[in-house]
Structures are given as C-alpha cells and as structure tokens.
Amino acid sequence: MSEVVLREYGPAVSVPLDADAGRAVAASGILLSATPDPGRAGHWLLRAGSRVGAVRTPGGPVLRIMPKTPVNRLFFLLGFSLDPARAWRDGREGTVDTGAYDDVVPALAHAVERRIDAALRRGVLQGYREVEESAPVVRGRLREAEQIRRHFGRTPPVEIAYDAYTADTAENRVLRAAAERLLRLPGVPGPVRRRLAHQRARLADAAPLVRGQELPHWRPSRLNSRYQPALRLAEAVLRGTSPEHRAAGPEPLAVDGFLLDMNRLFEDFVTVALREALKEHGLTARLQDPHHLDTAGLVRIRPDLVVRTGDGRTPLAVADAKYKVEKADGLLNADLYQALAYATVLGLREAHLVYAAGRRPEHFHEVRGTAAGADGRGMRLYRHSLDLSREPGHLLSAVREIAGRLAAAAPHPSPQPQPQP
Incomplete structure (x- = not known):
C-alpha cells in the first residue's frame, strides 16, 4: 500500500492515482482539495487543509497529514480540552504522554496505550x-x-x-473499542501495536463495539476515577477514527484512520482555557452562546465565548477563536465585521479575536461612528495572537493575559465615601 505525506495547509502534491481512487479521495472531504493534475496524466493534485493524522482511502493510498504545530504541543491542546481542570493546575506538557513520537498517529496510539495501562494497573473495573x-x-x-x-x-x-x-461495563467497552480501532490504523509502530494487543486481551470480557454503534454511556464517579483520563482520550479516538464523509452519491464514504481538525482543536483550547482563567476573576463564560442578529430572529449568530458576570446574567465581553495567522493586509476584514456584529448585538463596548499566530501579541481597532463611552473612546475590536510553538506554561500565561483583558470589561464598583469623624 503506497503512502502519501502531506502537510497541513501545505502546497499541493502531485500523486499518481487512477480515476476511481482520485474521485474517492475528492469525495471523502478529508482534504482541502483533490483535482486531476492538468500537467500530468494519471496524477491528482492533493492539498491538505486543517485535518491532520492518517487515513487509508478506499482503493487509494494511505494519506499521512503532518501538522504545522509540534505534535507534543498539539496533544497538550487536546489534553487541555479533555481535562481542563488538571491541565490548568499542572500547566505542563505531560497531560498527554506522547513518548518520543513526532507523528500524530504513533503519538496518539502511545498515549492511549499508556493511559489504558494506568487505568488497569489495579485490575479491570467491574x-x-x-x-x-x-x-x-x-x-x-x-x-x-x-x-x-x-x-x-x-x-x-x-x-x-x-x-x-x-467486567462487561460501558467503561471497559470504550477502552477495548479504542484499542481495537488503533490496532487498525496505518502507521502504528510495532512495539506500540504489541502493547495495545496486550491491553485488548486484558479487556477481553468486555463486549466489542459494532461499527456504527453509538458509544456506550458512562458517568464519572468515585469508582471509575482511575479510568477517567483513559476514557476521555479513548472517546476522542473513537470520534475521530473511521469518519464517514458524505460523498456525491446517496451512501456515505467510509475511510479508516484518525483525523484531528485543528480548527476545532484550537477553538476548544482557547474557549476552555479562557473559561478556566476567567474563574480566577469571579466571572463565568458561555461557550457557543446562541443569539440573533436581527429583531425578527431569522439570522443566528453563535460567538465562541461570551463573558458574563458571576451570576451569568449580564454579558461583559465576547471573543472568537480563529485558527489562522492574523495579518495586517486587510485579508481578514471579515473577522472584524463578525466581531463588530457580536459586540453590537450584545451591547458591548469591545470584542476580541484570538488567532493562532500574528505579528503582535495584541492590538485593537477603534470603530468610527460609535458613541464614546464613559472613558471617552468608541467601540474597540481587539486582535490577540497565541504562539502555539511556545511551551505550555508560556501559552497558559498568554491565555491569562487575554482573560485579564476580557475581565477588565467588567464594571468595577465605585468606592464608597468614608464617614467623617
């Protein structure tokens, strides 16, 4: 089986594919684009988008999509989204152990096997x-x-x-299913594959999952607390493995593999991390908070994060995460229009955009024609950038700074006059 290596949002690669295999890759929707190469007969131009990982396409090659973000940092983002309380407390890279692997699938398989092993160290839960x-x-x-x-x-x-x-419990079924899915993925190293097979044997009393069946439902409790880190990562595997993509025909096209959508991963990290940081200021945050742009309620908007007072009633600030490079050449004007709409609907004096990279950590645009507030300025649209290549501690410090900027929008009580002696 041939293998094609692509890079996230990298240049298109000309790959020899027959017509059926090329159409299958294009119909799968896993790439940004897949079109016949006009300069080379029997070749297709494949270009990756925001999804990273590895998939085996029907009748075609194994596609291995390398992320721009270092793999250990990528799994820090994933681990934070899965277990924010622990990751925020630790503030370190080790929330997900990826070993020495610098590719998504090997690192994922290693991490899942290590967590399953830790969960089963005191025996299989019954x-x-x-x-x-x-x-x-x-x-x-x-x-x-x-x-x-x-x-x-x-x-x-x-x-x-x-x-x-x-031992045939929902928890053990999820762990067994994750081990079995990883064993079918392309690119899992031999030593990791052998350890995964051993973990599957330890979970042999749990019933296997039928493909397409919904994941068993489990509830966090004191009894399964040692299982919970493994369960959260196992569910991420099962939701990102063997995705079904809607092709042009009536039937979905199934591909075997694991894909992480970096757009969604960055959005989850930013919103969850900001929500945790805002708790230190006594504020709450709602994720994907639904509103309407028009009075008739026909146009829906859904900001990634709306900061509210501690009781959750009054909106104070709004933020949206963008997994792209913040630029100053006007190409991202649509993001500013979107932020302006959010602030207008919520009646706020400012809105914030958080990018995955940028020229400056923070700057703002003051909107013309907006009424001046008590501070004498009009509405401001802030643009922040997070450098994902930095160490986790520095990354969380940058998130805290953005949270502090959001919290600054909260009204501060006026000092009460002191009684005269």
Whole structure:
C-alpha cells in the first residue's frame, strides 16, 4: 500500500492515482482539495487543509497529514480540552504522554496505550449490569410478558432478568473499542501495536463495539476515577477514527484512520482555557452562546465565548477563536465585521479575536461612528495572537493575559465615601 505525506495547509502534491481512487479521495472531504493534475496524466493534485493524522482511502493510498504545530504541543491542546481542570493546575506538557513520537498517529496510539495501562494497573473495573436472557432455570426476575410471547405454555426455557457483576461495563467497552480501532490504523509502530494487543486481551470480557454503534454511556464517579483520563482520550479516538464523509452519491464514504481538525482543536483550547482563567476573576463564560442578529430572529449568530458576570446574567465581553495567522493586509476584514456584529448585538463596548499566530501579541481597532463611552473612546475590536510553538506554561500565561483583558470589561464598583469623624 503506497503512502502519501502531506502537510497541513501545505502546497499541493502531485500523486499518481487512477480515476476511481482520485474521485474517492475528492469525495471523502478529508482534504482541502483533490483535482486531476492538468500537467500530468494519471496524477491528482492533493492539498491538505486543517485535518491532520492518517487515513487509508478506499482503493487509494494511505494519506499521512503532518501538522504545522509540534505534535507534543498539539496533544497538550487536546489534553487541555479533555481535562481542563488538571491541565490548568499542572500547566505542563505531560497531560498527554506522547513518548518520543513526532507523528500524530504513533503519538496518539502511545498515549492511549499508556493511559489504558494506568487505568488497569489495579485490575479491570467491574460493575453491575442488567442481563436479559433465556435460561433453563429461574434466576433473578421472570419476564412474564416475554415468557408468554415466546414460550406460551412451555417451560423451560424461561425468560429472566438479573443483575450480573461483570467486567462487561460501558467503561471497559470504550477502552477495548479504542484499542481495537488503533490496532487498525496505518502507521502504528510495532512495539506500540504489541502493547495495545496486550491491553485488548486484558479487556477481553468486555463486549466489542459494532461499527456504527453509538458509544456506550458512562458517568464519572468515585469508582471509575482511575479510568477517567483513559476514557476521555479513548472517546476522542473513537470520534475521530473511521469518519464517514458524505460523498456525491446517496451512501456515505467510509475511510479508516484518525483525523484531528485543528480548527476545532484550537477553538476548544482557547474557549476552555479562557473559561478556566476567567474563574480566577469571579466571572463565568458561555461557550457557543446562541443569539440573533436581527429583531425578527431569522439570522443566528453563535460567538465562541461570551463573558458574563458571576451570576451569568449580564454579558461583559465576547471573543472568537480563529485558527489562522492574523495579518495586517486587510485579508481578514471579515473577522472584524463578525466581531463588530457580536459586540453590537450584545451591547458591548469591545470584542476580541484570538488567532493562532500574528505579528503582535495584541492590538485593537477603534470603530468610527460609535458613541464614546464613559472613558471617552468608541467601540474597540481587539486582535490577540497565541504562539502555539511556545511551551505550555508560556501559552497558559498568554491565555491569562487575554482573560485579564476580557475581565477588565467588567464594571468595577465605585468606592464608597468614608464617614467623617
């Protein structure tokens, strides 16, 4: 099986593909573009967008898409989004252990296997699960309706229901499914593959997931606390593995692999990190807060983050995350118009845009024609940038600075006059 290496938002690469394989790659939607190469017969120009990872396309090559962001930093962002309280407290890179791997899939497989191993270190978690079955003897409760419908006038067998203490729990099913999905991914190193197979064997009493079946639902509790870091990462694997993409035909096109959408990952990190930082100022934040642009309620807007007072009632500031390079040449004017709309609808004096990179850490545009506030200035649209190549501690410090700017929009109580002696 051939392999094609692309870079996130990198230049298009001319790849030898037959017509069917090229159309399958184009229809999958996993790339920014896939078109026949006009200069080379039998070749297609493939260009990656914001999705990184590796996928095996139907009838085509394995596509390995390398991220612009260093892999260990990418998994710091992912780990923060999965477990913000721990990541904010630690402020370090080790929230997700990626080993020495600098590619997405090997690092992911290593990280999941290490977390499953830590979860199972004190043994496989067991719990009670309701079982309904036909049996030769009565155990638990008799299912009378099923007994009459299936075996009217005949016993045994009997239709029964009982609570079984078993390792076939939702938590173990999720971990087993993640290990099995990773074992099918292209590019998993041999040593990691062997350790994943060992973890799957330890979880053999958990029922396998059927492809397309919804993930088992589990609830955080004191009993499964040691499982929770592994479960959060395993669910990220299962949601990003074997995606189904809508092709031109009536049936979805399935591809085997794992893809991380950097747009979504950056947005999740920025909004969750700002929400955690704003708690230090006694403020709350709503993510993807829905509103309407017009009075008729026909045009919906959904800012990434709206800062509110501690009781959650009054909006104070609004922010939107943009996984792109902030520029000064006017190409991103649409972002400023969007921020202006958010501030206008919410009745705010300022709005904030957070970019993945930029020329300056922070600057602003004062909007012409807006009424001056008590401070004598009009509405301001701030542009911030986060350098994702920096160490996690520096990255979180930059987030704290942006949170401080957002918190500065909160009204401060006027000092009360002191009584005269």
